[in-house]
Amino acid sequence: MCLAIPAKIVEKDGEKGIVDLGGVNKEIMFTFTPEAKIGDWVLMHTGFALNIISEEDANETLKLFEEMALLEDD
Amino acid sequence: MIDLTKFRDPKLIKKVVIDLQKWDKPTKIMEVCGSHTMAIGHWGIRKLLPKNISLISGPGCPVCVTPSSLIDELLKLENVTIATFGDVLRVPGKDETLEHARARGLDVRIVYSPLEALELSKEKETIFVGIGFETTIPGIAQTILMAKQQKLHNFSVFPAFKLVPPALEALLSTEDIKLDGFLLPGHVSVIIGSESYMLLPEKYGIGGVVAGFEPLDILTAIKIITEQIKHNKPAIVNEYNRVVNVVGNKSAQKVINTVLKTEDALWRGIGWIPNSGLGIRDEFKEFDASKKYNITLKEEEGNSGCKCADVLKGIIIPPECPLFEKGCNPAHPIGPCMVSSEGSCAAYYKYER
Ligand code: SF4
Numbered sequence: 072m073c074l075a076i077p078a079k080i081v082e083k084d085g086e087k088g089i090v091d092l093g094g095v096n097k098e099i100m101f102t103f104t105p106e107a108k109i110g111d112w113v114l115m116h117t118g119f120a121l122n123i124i125s126e127e128d129a130n131e132t133l134k135l136f137e138e139m140a141l142l143e144d145d
Numbered sequence: 146m147i148d149l150t151k152f153r154d155p156k157l158i159k160k161v162v163i164d165l166q167k168w169d170k171p172t173k174i175m176e177v178c179g180s181h182t183m184a185i186g187h188w189g190i191r192k193l194l195p196k197n198i199s200l201i202s203g204p205g206c207p208v209c210v211t212p213s214s215l216i217d218e219l220l221k222l223e224n225v226t227i228a229t230f231g232d233v234l235r236v237p238g239k240d241e242t243l244e245h246a247r248a249r250g251l252d253v254r255i256v257y258s259p260l261e262a263l264e265l266s267k268e269k270e271t272i273f274v275g276i277g278f279e280t281t282i283p284g285i286a287q288t289i290l291m292a293k294q295q296k297l298h299n300f301s302v303f304p305a306f307k308l309v310p311p312a313l314e315a316l317l318s319t320e321d322i323k324l325d326g327f328l329l330p331g332h333v334s335v336i337i338g339s340e341s342y343m344l345l346p347e348k349y350g351i352g353g354v355v356a357g358f359e360p361l362d363i364l365t366a367i368k369i370i371t372e373q374i375k376h377n378k379p380a381i382v383n384e385y386n387r388v389v390n391v392v393g394n395k396s397a398q399k400v401i402n403t404v405l406k407t408e409d410a411l412w413r414g415i416g417w418i419p420n421s422g423l424g425i426r427d428e429f430k431e432f433d434a435s436k437k438y439n440i441t442l443k444e445e446e447g448n449s450g451c452k453c454a455d456v457l458k459g460i461i462i463p464p465e466c467p468l469f470e471k472g473c474n475p476a477h478p479i480g481p482c483m484v485s486s487e488g489s490c491a492a493y494y495k496y497e498r
Contacts (some may be wrong), residue, residue: 116332
C-alpha cells in the first residue's frame with residue numbers, strides 16, 4: 072500500500088499540477104515538493120508528490136552496485 | 146529519466162548472487178515493508194539466496210495490521226458514505242467485510258486519493274478510513290487541513306495511522322525473535338528519513354538498509370547487511386538515496402505535526418504498541434471520526450485459527466500456517482495477511498508456492 076510510482080511533471084500551477092504516468096495524465100498536488108518544476112520526475116502516492124527523484128543520486132547508486140558486486144567475500 | 150534496466154542488470158545480479166552464495170552464517174533479515182515482500186516474490190529473490198539467509202516479512206502492510214473491530218464499527222454506520230482504499234474492502238471483520246456489506250447496500254466507495262473523499266463529502270456525509278503508514282499519512286493530514294480551510298462539515302477521517310519505527314522497537318523488545326538485519330521500507334523513509342532508524346544499531350545492535358524495489362536494490366542491501374555482520378558494525382545505510390534522504394521530507398512532516406499527534410495504536414495480531422500511531426489534534430476534532438461516531442477499537446476476540454500474528458512478527462512464514470492454501474487463499478482470505486496483495490500470505494501464495 073505504500074507503493075509510490077515515478078511520474079513526470081507536465082503542468083504545474085502553484086500547489087497543483089498534472090503528471091504523465093506512463094502515458095496517462097493525472098492530477099497531482101505538490102504540497103510536499105514546492106520546489107518541483109515541469110520536467111522533473113516525482114514519486115507519486117495517493118495523488119501527492121512525495122519527493123523529487125534525483126537522477127544524480129540514482130547514478131551514484133549504480134556505482135554502489137558495481138562496487139558491492141566487485142567486493143569479494145573472502 | 147532514470148534507466149531502470151541498469152537496476153536489473155543480469156551481469157551485476159549474477160555477481161552479487163555468486164558472492165552471496167558464499168555467505169554461510171545463518172542470517173535472518175526482516176523485510177519490513179509489504180512492497181518489499183511483493184518485490185522479493187516478483188523477482189524471485191529468495192531462490193537466489195543461500196538457504197542460510199532467510200528473508201522474513203514484518204508488520205509492514207497497513208491493511209494487515211488493521212484491527213477487525215474497526216471494520217465491525219464501520220459496518221454499524223448509517224447514512225454515511227464510507228470512502229477507503231481498495232484493499233480495505235476485503236479485510237475480514239467479525240462476521241462481514243465492507244465488500245459484502247456494500248453488496249447488500251452499504252455506501253462504500255473505493256478512492257485512490259483522500260482528496261476524492263473530500264469531494265464525496267460535498268454530496269453526502271463522508272467518513273474516510275485513514276489506514277496507512279508514514280507514506281500515506283501526509284496526504285491524509287493535508288486533506289484534513291483542506292477540509293478545515295474549506296469549512297466542510299460533512300467530512301471526517303478515522304485515524305488508523307501506524308508508525309513504523311515504534312513497531313520495529315516493539316518487535317525487538319520481545320524475546321520471540323532474533324533478527325540479524327532489516328530491509329527498511331523505501332517509501333516510508335521518503336517521509337521520515339533514514340535517521341529515524343538510528344535506534345536499531347545504537348540500542349539493539351542491529352543494522353538495516355533503506356532499500357529500493359529493484360532486484361539490485363534488494364540484493365545489494367542484503368549484501369551490505371552481510372558485510373555489516375561480518376565486520377560486526379551494525380549501521381543504518383541508505384541505498385535508496387535517489388528518493389530518500391537523512392532527514393526526510395520536512396514539508397510533509399510539518400503537515401503531519403500540524404494536524405496529528407502521537408498516540409498508542411492497536412495493531413492486529415500484535416496488540417497495543419505505545420506511541421505507534423497518530424490521532425487527530427483537538428484543533429481539528431470536528432474531522433475526527435473516532436469522536437464524531439464514537440468509535441473505539443478493541444483487541445481481537447475468538448480464534449479463527451489464523452496465524453497472522455505470528456507471521457507479522459516473523460515467527461513463522463505463511464506456509465507454516467495450517468490454513469495456508471487449505472481454506473485460506475486470496476479469493477477467500479481468513480486473515481488480513483491474505484487480503485492485501487502486499488500481505489505476506491498473499492505474496493507467498495502468488496510467488497512462492
Ligand atoms: S494463511 Fe490465512 S489464516 Fe494463515 S496466517 Fe495467513 S492469512 Fe492467516
